[in-house]
Amino acid sequence: MTRSEENYLKTIFHLGGGDSKSITTNAIAEQMETKPSSVTDMAKRLSEKGLVDYVRYQGVSLTDAGVKTALSIIRKHRLWEVFLVKKLDFTWDEVHEVAEQLEHIKSEKLIDKIDELLDFPKYDPHGDPIPTKDGKFQERDEKLLSEIPINSQGVCVGVKDSSVPFLKFLDKNKIALGNTIKVMDKEDFDNSLRIQMEGKEMRISHQIAANLYVKKND
Amino acid sequence: MTRSEENYLKTIFHLGGGDSKSITTNAIAEQMETKPSSVTDMAKRLSEKGLVDYVRYQGVSLTDAGVKTALSIIRKHRLWEVFLVKKLDFTWDEVHEVAEQLEHIKSEKLIDKIDELLDFPKYDPHGDPIPTKDGKFQERDEKLLSEIPINSQGVCVGVKDSSVPFLKFLDKNKIALGNTIKVMDKEDFDNSLRIQMEGKEMRISHQIAANLYVKKND
DNA sequence: ATTTAAATTTAGACAAAACTAAAAATAGAT
DNA sequence: ATCTATTTTTAGTTTTGTCTAAATTTAAAT
Numbered sequence: 001m002t003r004s005e006e007n008y009l010k011t012i013f014h015l016g017g018g019d020s021k022s023i024t025t026n027a028i029a030e031q032m033e034t035k036p037s038s039v040t041d042m043a044k045r046l047s048e049k050g051l052v053d054y055v056r057y058q059g060v061s062l063t064d065a066g067v068k069t070a071l072s073i074i075r076k077h078r079l080w081e082v083f084l085v086k087k088l089d090f091t092w093d094e095v096h097e098v099a100e101q102l103e104h105i106k107s108e109k110l111i112d113k114i115d116e117l118l119d120f121p122k123y124d125p126h127g128d129p130i131p132t133k134d135g136k137f138q139e140r141d142e143k144l145l146s147e148i149p150i151n152s153q154g155v156c157v158g159v160k161d162s163s164v165p166f167l168k169f170l171d172k173n174k175i176a177l178g179n180t181i182k183v184m185d186k187e188d189f190d191n192s193l194r195i196q197m198e199g200k201e202m203r204i205s206h207q208i209a210a211n212l213y214v215k216k217n218d
Numbered sequence: 219m220t221r222s223e224e225n226y227l228k229t230i231f232h233l234g235g236g237d238s239k240s241i242t243t244n245a246i247a248e249q250m251e252t253k254p255s256s257v258t259d260m261a262k263r264l265s266e267k268g269l270v271d272y273v274r275y276q277g278v279s280l281t282d283a284g285v286k287t288a289l290s291i292i293r294k295h296r297l298w299e300v301f302l303v304k305k306l307d308f309t310w311d312e313v314h315e316v317a318e319q320l321e322h323i324k325s326e327k328l329i330d331k332i333d334e335l336l337d338f339p340k341y342d343p344h345g346d347p348i349p350t351k352d353g354k355f356q357e358r359d360e361k362l363l364s365e366i367p368i369n370s371q372g373v374c375v376g377v378k379d380s381s382v383p384f385l386k387f388l389d390k391n392k393i394a395l396g397n398t399i400k401v402m403d404k405e406d407f408d409n410s411l412r413i414q415m416e417g418k419e420m421r422i423s424h425q426i427a428a429n430l431y432v433k434k435n436d
Numbered sequence: 437a438t439t440t441a442a443a444t445t446t447a448g449a450c451a452a453a454a455c456t457a458a459a460a461a462t463a464g465a466t
Numbered sequence: 467a468t469c470t471a472t473t474t475t476t477a478g479t480t481t482t483g484t485c486t487a488a489a490t491t492t493a494a495a496t
Contacts (some may be wrong), residue, residue, distance in 0.1 A: 113306035
């Protein structure tokens, strides 16, 4: 299992290829910032190895073995992210790049010990669930902030977009996971929201609200 | 700087190529379990990049830039070894393989934070000195146990051979870094030693004594 | 049912890093 | 000084992972 193969499996999983849905080479190429022809080559290789089902001109989907491998890499990525934040004081916008490297370290003992050191966390710093050793996800009943009705409230539990600019924006506006947010009002014109958070009121655009996951209280 | 290039620089350094001594392609190939022809190819590449001086049929030595790079990799390797032992309860015979992977992670912040987390250790689990950020070694006045005279004693501070079998042998015989060892007697016939350690007396072969570093007390 | 546009694959090339086999240079022995 | 034996390099090949350009297939539109 090479580093590149692992990255392809991870990407296919993130694009939904774990649910036996066919992902096009174009979609994969775009996500990985590479060319569709390169993806075709890799699709053949992964297919040979029994990690994906590949039908020419149709796309790829992960086999059971492929899902298992993808989940183990995602598990490592997210555990390392927690480690970087909790033990080394990285900020949540700094961890991704380093975790992209650490996720490829091959040592089962290492990642199990990291898991233990962190006291078996269930979510990474962006609120994404960490698969268990046997590949199970703990799903959470979460909704996008943009989709809950006026006057309802919830706890902020995750971000959909975990790009550096978005995370920095949230920091600057003191929006953090764990905060309770109440939707006071919606503006029909631009879908912006008036919210109350930690005692203060503020207005946020639809684009922000559509990238914040909350767990509803009432 | 590819992983392979880093491994070559590290090996050349360990073979003494940091002291502007010429290391033969054969010696490097043997150490890295590869072929001399492969080493020649790499020697040319590293030479192009200004990391080694390479003279055909003579061998290679590290340039200043090459030494600097080699030390930074060795620093990372040894810090990760300390991390694995101190924070994740790895044994000293388990750390090398994983550290070989971790040493190639590219993030200055990461290794500096690991250094800080470990409280800036000076030696790795095998007693090898950890270079500082600016590439300085803290040398220690150490001698091989086989080379100190009868009736002198010292503290065990490192191993010359850090192979798994040797380390396991030491564990089995309760020989650990930090132990005080006194040389009671030497056997002319096979150069074996009678030693006193932590209150007990035992006999060890020359091969063992020649792979243990001690810091003399008297 | 064609035509066209878009998506996808093939073919051929390249770079990194390795190998094997053959050629060339060096060093040691006479 | 010459001849070997050894070391080292060269030349050509392989694998992985990528690319470009050309060809092919699919899907959408008339």
